[in-house]
Amino acid sequence: MADLKSFQRWIAEAAADLIEQADHLTELDRAIGDGDHGTNMARGFGRCAELAEHEEFGGIDAYLKKVGMTLVGTVGGASGPLYGTFFLRMAGPLSATADAGVFEVGQGLRAGVEGIVARGKAEAGDKTMYDAFAPAVAAFTAAAGDGGALPVCLEAAAAAGEEGRDATLPLVARKGRASYLGERSAGHLDPGAASAAILLRSAARALGADAR
Numbered sequence: 001m002a003d004l005k006s007f008q009r010w011i012a013e014a015a016a017d018l019i020e021q022a023d024h025l026t027e028l029d030r031a032i033g034d035g036d037h038g039t040n041m042a043r044g045f046g047r048c049a050e051l052a053e054h055e056e057f058g059g060i061d062a063y064l065k066k067v068g069m070t071l072v073g074t075v076g077g078a079s080g081p082l083y084g085t086f087f088l089r090m091a092g093p094l095s096a097t098a099d100a101g102v103f104e105v106g107q108g109l110r111a112g113v114e115g116i117v118a119r120g121k122a123e124a125g126d127k128t129m130y131d132a133f134a135p136a137v138a139a140f141t142a143a144a145g146d147g148g149a150l151p152v153c154l155e156a157a158a159a160a161g162e163e164g165r166d167a168t169l170p171l172v173a174r175k176g177r178a179s180y181l182g183e184r185s186a187g188h189l190d191p192g193a194a195s196a197a198i199l200l201r202s203a204a205r206a207l208g209a210d211a212r
């Protein structure tokens with residue numbers, strides 16, 4: 001089970017990892033975009049990690065909504081509204097619980113990723129963050145179907161997200177700034193898929209650790 005504290009730890013760990021890997025993400029974005037993804041993510045998640053120091057939250061959903069709004073307001077670029085939507089939508093299925101289990105976390109992840117698609121219209125293979133998120137949600141659902149506990153489902157999601165990130169390497173981008181490069185976008189990892197994999201890995205560490 002994962003409570004409000006676990007979700008706050010997730011965001012704190014994600015922020016630390018994104019800040020640590022900001023140069024790498026920026027490097028990826030420099031190759032096929034405008035070189036701002038690392039700084040965008042570090043700024044936005046850094047701000048989110050500070051939220052809990054200044055504000056009390058009534059529940060997981062209120063916290064995730066605030067994270068989403070903060071990302072929309074601070075990340076910028078294409079990824080700001082997309083990550084913001086992810087957290088805003090994730091809050092929905094987590095509104096009725098103070099201690100989220102496999103079912104609620106799975107529903108939350110699915111709703112979040114559906115929000116990304118509703119907003120950005122990405123399809124599988126477009127070389128976006130969706131190429132990390134979609135297999136992650138599928139792997140989570142499969143592990144949950146096998147009766148896996150939350151850490152097992154989150155580990156499966158994180159591993160699938162990393163595979164999905166790596167699979168963006170040969171793809172030609174069909175969405176976002178990288179799509180302007182056409183065939184020249186092939187041979188580079190997608191920066192948004194790389195940041196999504198970081199987010200999923202930190203979820204496995206922070207949300208999975210608390211399972212009882």
Ligand code: ADP
Nearest residue numbers: 037077078079120122128129175176177191192
């Ligand atoms: P910008 O492209 O505006 O500079 P960022 O560099 O912060 O924004 O983010 C780029 C990432 O956003 C891409 O690597 C890709 O993963 C993601 N992205 C861009 N457009 C879309 C979209 N329509 N749907 C899903 N993800 C997208």
Ligand code: MG
Nearest residue numbers: 033034036037
């Ligand atoms: Mg960029």
